[in-house]
Amino acid sequence: MAELYERLREAIVDERPVALATVIEGPNAGAKLVVEPDGDIIGTLGHSELDRIVTRDAVGELAAGRTGVRHYGAEGQARETDVSVFIESFSPPPIMLVFGAVDFTAALARAGKLLGFNVIVADARSVFATVKRFPMADRVMVAWPDEVFDIYGDRLGPHDAVCILTHDPKFDVPAVQRAVATDVGYIGVMGSRRTHATRLERLHEVGVDEKGIDRLMAPIGLDIGSRTPEETAISVCAEIIANRTGHRAPSLRDSEGPIHRPPAEG
Amino acid sequence: MKEILADLDAWRAEGRQVALARVVNVEGSGPRDPGAAMAVSDNGDVIGSVSGGCVEGAVVVEALDILESGERRMVSFGYSDDEAFAVGLTCGGTIHLFIEPLDW
Numbered sequence: 001m002a003e004l005y006e007r008l009r010e011a012i013v014d015e016r017p018v019a020l021a022t023v024i025e026g027p028n029a030g031a032k033l034v035v036e037p038d039g040d041i042i043g044t045l046g047h048s049e050l051d052r053i054v055t056r057d058a059v060g061e062l063a064a065g066r067t068g069v070r071h072y073g074a075e076g077q078a079r080e081t082d083v084s085v086f087i088e089s090f091s092p093p094p095i096m097l098v099f100g101a102v103d104f105t106a107a108l109a110r111a112g113k114l115l116g117f118n119v120i121v122a123d124a125r126s127v128f129a130t131v132k133r134f135p136m137a138d139r140v141m142v143a144w145p146d147e148v149f150d151i152y153g154d155r156l157g158p159h160d161a162v163c164i165l166t167h168d169p170k171f172d173v174p175a176v177q178r179a180v181a182t183d184v185g186y187i188g189v190m191g192s193r194r195t196h197a198t199r200l201e202r203l204h205e206v207g208v209d210e211k212g213i214d215r216l217m218a219p220i221g222l223d224i225g226s227r228t229p230e231e232t233a234i235s236v237c238a239e240i241i242a243n244r245t246g247h248r249a250p251s252l253r254d255s256e257g258p259i260h261r262p263p264a265e266g
Numbered sequence: 267m268k269e270i271l272a273d274l275d276a277w278r279a280e281g282r283q284v285a286l287a288r289v290v291n292v293e294g295s296g297p298r299d300p301g302a303a304m305a306v307s308d309n310g311d312v313i314g315s316v317s318g319g320c321v322e323g324a325v326v327v328e329a330l331d332i333l334e335s336g337e338r339r340m341v342s343f344g345y346s347d348d349e350a351f352a353v354g355l356t357c358g359g360t361i362h363l364f365i366e367p368l369d370w
Contacts, residue, residue: 002278002370004370005368005370009271009275012267012268012271013271022364024290024340024364025340029338029339030338030366030370032370067299067300067301068290068291068300069290069291069300086288086290086300086364088267088288088300088301089301090267090268
């Protein structure tokens with residue numbers, strides 16, 4: 001009793017990926033499997049072959065971060081619909097790496113938390129990278145981009161985000177270099193169009209190729225006329241969402257002219 | 267279910283009977299994706315949500331019934347065009363919920 005719930009709960013609290021498979025229609029409605037990424041299970045859906053097939057599918061769904069219903073025969077057969085199984089994936093929160101402990105960082109860290117990100121703020125300058133300035137971040141690191149990517153680089157995937165706010169080539173060039181070498185879904189780089197043009201030259205010099213450059217959202221954020229750090233944070237987070245869903249939204253990268261132009265008359 | 271975990275723990279610690287309702291499928295336009303969850307305790311307290319507030323009242327009724335009978339089941343809510351006052355989603359979609367006692 002409660003063993004399944006406890007196992008599931010522990011994994012979620014410890015931020016380990018876990019899937020819960022529940023029979024929702026067919027014999028044994030309510031029967032469950034708790035499935036870990038390596039295929040370890042507890043529980044049963046009532047038949048060992050069904051358990052085996054659902055475990056295989058749950059591992060795949062978990063890796064893709066998908067949640068939904070799949071149908072099987074009573075013994076796990078494909079193309080049969082006797083049993084409906086709801087496979088729910090619980091993935092650890094996505095990661096947002098924010099480089100640069102600047103004015104905009106606190107607002108972006110707050111907005112990132114609102115979206116459920118595990119927010120890590122990094123800056124090499126110990127005076128600025130303090131927990132006191134960024135109490136909302138999950139972690140504040142006094143570190144160069146290389147050190148941060150050594151820790152988090154391999155963990156970054158399509159749901160994660162890297163936001164580079166330093167607009168200082170000393171920091172953003174190495175940060176971009178390391179970011180484009182990961183599978184991260186979003187890379188935003190702050191700075192004016194002129195700053196970015198200079199940055200592009202430096203990036204080319206250090207060997208970042210066109211494919212890497214194409215992944216950069218720079219200037220960072222949507223073209224919604226943001227001015228304050230809070231408004232900019234919203235425009236960056238909205239761009240992260242649009243980037244993930246593939247929906248069309250007006251990114252600053254794809255527009256022209258001043259980022260902070262006066263409001264339209266009217 | 268993540269969002270209601272802390273509250274679920276508290277209820278369990280108090281020894282309350284709990285019914286868990288999870289969105290398993292959404293057809294057409296729906297406010298919450300599969301995995302959205304709410305829970306109802308035996309004294310009618312509610313945590314979480316499964317829609318934009320359109321069907322939660324009806325889910326509480328179903329959940330209390332399921333706590334009493336112990337019978338887990340699928341419950342669906344769709345757009346209630348011909349029954350203006352029936353429970354439904356105003357956004358035109360259909361959501362399918364699995365509601366069960368949290369006895370596992």
